[in-house]
Amino acid sequence: MNLTDIELDALTEVFNVGVGQAADALSQLAGSPVRLNVPRVAMISKQGISDELTAQGTERICAVRQEFLGVLNTEAVLMFPVQQSLQLVQMMVGGDIPLEQLGEMEQEAMAEIGNILLNSVVSGIADVLRLKFEGSMPQVEMGPVREVLCGHDQSDMQEQVLSLQIDFAVEALEIRGYLIFLLDVESVASLKTTVRAFLETLSL
Structure with missing residues (x-):
């Protein structure tokens, strides 16, 4: 079950509300x-996500993963190429962080960045679509793209996910x-119903 172009356009507007909130929080x-x-x-x-990242020359990614439970259940995964994630942490918290590895402090910083962005986006969705979610603690992981997406089970690479490209600009960076939001069939159906209801309120 897929979302229509109209439903995806509506979600883009909804997501931009949350991303705007995240930009304010990350600016601070x-x-x-x-x-x-x-x-x-x-x-x-x-x-498809793996192919896009690989085409950009990305083999390993840094991901922040968080579960959200509510009317629809989802696992949200925020992903950056490893090198760019380290640059992002440098820009956010300052200091000369070696770009070869994420130490414990840097992982905590990445978890905080991911937590702000994920919760802002989900909060924006909840406010606009009038939903409620409870979120878990964010988890940071690093590894090859396919492994982060699927763990050790590579058989579900054809599973559909709801994907947002997010472009960051911090100073010159x-x-x-x-x-991405991992959604089961039931959650996709719930999302379609919710978005349709939202579109109907706009047409009133």
Whole structure:
């Protein structure tokens, strides 16, 4: 079950509300303006996400993973190429962080960045669509793209996910990340129903 173009356009507007809130919060953390925008929202397979990242020369990613439970249940995964995630942490918290590895402090910083962005986006969705969610603690992981997407079970690479491209601009640094929502069939159906109801309120 997929979302229609009209439903995806509506979700893009909804997501931009949350991304705007995230930009404000991250600007305070960084001490300088952070610009975020969502150029694309799409239903795409995990294989499609892997192909896009690989085409950009990305083999390993840093991901922040968080579960949200409510009317629809989802796992949100925010992903950056490893090198860019380290640059993002540098820009956000300052200091000369070696770009070879994420230490414990840097992982905590990445978890905080992910937590702000994920919760802002989900909060924006909840406010506009009048939903309620409870979120888990964010978890940071690093590894090959396919492993982060599927763990050790590579058989579900054709599973569809709701994907947002998110472009970051912090001072002179420009980063493209991906935020994906893992949704089961039931949750996609609930999302379609909710978005349709939202579109009907706009037409009144």
